[in-house]
Amino acid sequence: MSSSENAFGREVRRLREQRKLTVGQLATRLSYTQPYLSLIERGDRPPPSALAAHLDDVLEADGALLALAAAQALRRRLDTAADESTELARLAREEPVSELTRDKLFREVASIAQNYVHKPPLPLLNELLRTRTRIQQSLRLGPRPQRERDLCLLGAVTVQLLAEITDDLAGDTRAAMKHVAAAESLAAAAGHPGLEAWIAGTKALIVEWSPTPAKALGILEDATTWAPPGDHRMRLWALQARCAARVGDAALARSAAARAVAAAEETADGDEVSAFGGAMSFPVAKMACYLGGTFRRIGDHRDAEHWALDAIDRYASGPEALRSYGDEGLARIDVGLARIAIGEFEGAGEVLTPVLELSADRRIAPIMEGMHTITEALQSHRHADAPVARNLAEAITAYTARPLVLR
Numbered sequence: 516m517s518s519s520e521n522a523f524g525r526e527v528r529r530l531r532e533q534r535k536l537t538v539g540q541l542a543t544r545l546s547y548t549q550p551y552l553s554l555i556e557r558g559d560r561p562p563p564s565a566l567a568a569h570l571d572d573v574l575e576a577d578g579a580l581l582a583l584a585a586a587q588a589l590r591r592r593l594d595t596a597a598d599e600s601t602e603l604a605r606l607a608r609e610e611p612v613s614e615l616t617r618d619k620l621f622r623e624v625a626s627i628a629q630n631y632v633h634k635p636p637l638p639l640l641n642e643l644l645r646t647r648t649r650i651q652q653s654l655r656l657g658p659r660p661q662r663e664r665d666l667c668l669l670g671a672v673t674v675q676l677l678a679e680i681t682d683d684l685a686g687d688t689r690a691a692m693k694h695v696a697a698a699e700s701l702a703a704a705a706g707h708p709g710l711e712a713w714i715a716g717t718k719a720l721i722v723e724w725s726p727t728p729a730k731a732l733g734i735l736e737d738a739t740t741w742a743p744p745g746d747h748r749m750r751l752w753a754l755q756a757r758c759a760a761r762v763g764d765a766a767l768a769r770s771a772a773a774r775a776v777a778a779a780e781e782t783a784d785g786d787e788v789s790a791f792g793g794a795m796s797f798p799v800a801k802m803a804c805y806l807g808g809t810f811r812r813i814g815d816h817r818d819a820e821h822w823a824l825d826a827i828d829r830y831a832s833g834p835e836a837l838r839s840y841g842d843e844g845l846a847r848i849d850v851g852l853a854r855i856a857i858g859e860f861e862g863a864g865e866v867l868t869p870v871l872e873l874s875a876d877r878r879i880a881p882i883m884e885g886m887h888t889i890t891e892a893l894q895s896h897r898h899a900d901a902p903v904a905r906n907l908a909e910a911i912t913a914y915t916a917r918p919l920v921l922r
Contacts, residue, residue: 521558
């Protein structure tokens with residue numbers, strides 16, 4: 516088990532040692548055996564909820580151990596879900612296909628994709644897992660050709676959404692990439708280049724936020740050569756621009772941004788992927804959000820603020836059901852960072868207020884990472900001691916100290 520996966524056990528050990536207790540002494544207080552408690556500390560056993568609550572109380576953790584136990588349980592659940600997606604992809608290759616209620620499944624998947632952009636992620640995880648189970652059951656049963664193709668398409672969309680939600684909820688690259696591999700196999704079985712291009716973009720998106728973001732550029736360089744026009748190409752170029760900026764290649768970032776803007780003007784025939792809507796579409800507002808992040812990372816604060824504000828305005832003026840709290844939050848973080856860079860602390864605080872007001876069940880990993888970046892920018896600024904800078908840094912520190920609420 517990795518260090519991040521055993522955060523609960525490491526914190527138990529830290530608190531125990533801080534209180535100068537041996538494992539045996541703590542086990543006695545808890546009425547558990549010493550060997551079992553050692554397994555918990557090493558991460559070899561998941562903590563039962565009752566034990567997590569008891570440890571939190573005995574070690575006076577003020578809820579911190581309960582939050583870590585919940586996060587650890589979610590990570591195990593997401594990893595299991597990723598293994599099950601691999602099994603779904605195997606079924607698509609090897610098993611016969613049933614009579615399909617395609618329209619009903621399409622409506623279910625489209626509803627999840629549309630709700631993804633503006634609703635809390637955790638309830639959607641449950642819906643995705645239920646829908647994937649129904650697709651899996653259908654793949655186990657009856658006759659083939661067109662119905663199999665439709666099931667594979669629906670399965671690929673469902674599993675790639677599971678990849679995104681896994682990355683958003685836990686930043687778990689390994690589990691997310693299992694879903695991506697399964698989605699790639701399902702899209703290939705469906706014979707759908709547009710969906711394959713979309714999944715390539717999702718793969719690059721996940722890798723971009725990993726410790727090795729440069730690898731995403733290779734994925735994108737390949738996919739942009741064969742992706743269909745319209746949303747697919749615009750999304751891939753915008754991703755390439757932001758990823759190039761992340762690794763410090765300003766020239767590539769600028770050229771890819773220009774190509775994304777040009778792709779937004781392309782006309783494309785109706786596509787089955789964008790027909791799902793929501794998280795399976797790429798509106799101009801989302802492109803503007805990506806370009807805001809691109810120019811902010813290469814130090815072009817004027818263009819960063821221009822594009823990020825454009826994204827915020829487009830989301831604010833568009834339909835509420837299409838308003839992505841995640842992308843809008845990231846755009847606000849980019850504006851905040853651009854303003855902090857030139858010492859406009861009050862303006863930064865103003866644009867970040869809606870992010871600070873996001874409910875705890877919407878604090879997805881990218882937003883939390885962005886808010887940590889805001890804190891670092893404030894603390895390293897030459898006017899970090901200014902009262903307005905200190906107050907904003909304190910507000911953000913308090914915000915990031917409260918983890919995603921798991922319901």
